Amino acid sequence: xxxxxxxxxxxxxxAEAVLAFEQENRAHFEQWIAGRGDAFYHLDEVSSSLQQALxxxxxxxxxxxxxxxxxxxxxRITLRGIETEHYHKAILGYxxxxxxxGRGFATEAVQAVVDTAFTDLKLxxxxxxxxxxxxxxxxxxxxxxxxxxxxxxxxxxRNGIWMDMLHYERLNPA
Numbered sequence: 001x002x003x004x005x006x007x008x009x010x011x012x013x014x015a016e017a018v019l020a021f022e023q024e025n026r027a028h029f030e031q032w033i034a035g036r037g038d039a040f041y042h043l044d045e046v047s048s049s050l051q052q053a054l055x056x057x058x059x060x061x062x063x064x065x066x067x068x069x070x071x072x073x074x075x076r077i078t079l080r081g082i083e084t085e086h087y088h089k090a091i092l093g094y095x096x097x098x099x100x101x102g103r104g105f106a107t108e109a110v111q112a113v114v115d116t117a118f119t120d121l122k123l124x125x126x127x128x129x130x131x132x133x134x135x136x137x138x139x140x141x142x143x144x145x146x147x148x149x150x151x152x153x154x155x156x157x158r159n160g161i162w163m164d165m166l167h168y169e170r171l172n173p174a
Contacts, residue, residue: 005105007077007112010064012054014073015047018066021073021097022046028098031159060084060121067096067109074100077113082121089125090117094140101136107143114144118172125171131156132164146170 010018022029023041039045056062061082067075075096082090092114096106117123128146130137141148150167157163 004069005074005108006068007065007109008068009057010050010053010066012047012050014066015043015050017068017071017073018050018076019043019046021076024099025095025097029095065109065113067105069100069105073097074105075109077109079113079117079121079126082123084121084123087125088123089127090121090123092117092126092128106136106140110140111144114170118174123172125169128168129165130168131158132166138166141168144170 019041026041040049050064053062053064057064061080063079063082065077065079066073067077075094077092077094079090079092092110094106094110094113096109114126117126126146128141129152130141132151146168147170148166149169152165152167154162155165
């Protein structure tokens with residue numbers, strides 16, 4: 001990991017930094033994910049969402065990470081749907097600042113979280129889905145060792161049209 005980028009699990013005290021990140025990147029994110037509505041973009045709501053993330057982490061079914069440059073959040077990475085019995089897998093999700101794009105931060109942070117999933121959580125498989133026209137996210141998947149294993153047609157409704165999703169996986173080599 002570069003000396004500038006730091007990855008941490010979310011903490012309740014991160015709410016102001018997360019809110020600033022979400023507000024700055026709202027229009028960018030809503031190109032790729034469902035909008036959260038105006039109510040989300042207030043400190044109380046972000047604080048509540050972080051409390052929910054902390055509870056999910058306490059159950060070991062979901063972990064939320066932040067990527068930081070100095071005191072600024074530049075990305076969020078999640079491991080959701082963690083199943084440690086039989087499947088030993090999780091679903092990876094992430095979003096990164098438009099302003100900080102193109103510098104490798106997303107690739108570096110995603111790789112760090114995948115390493116944590118394989119090493120600390122002992123998972124065997126990480127899955128992710130990417131909207132077909134999100135070329136940057138597809139590149140991150142490839143750089144982080146993920147392989148496309150499927151294509152679902154008309155699987156998400158975004159900006160008034162149905163979009164295809166590409167399905168990715170990475171297996172723990174251990």
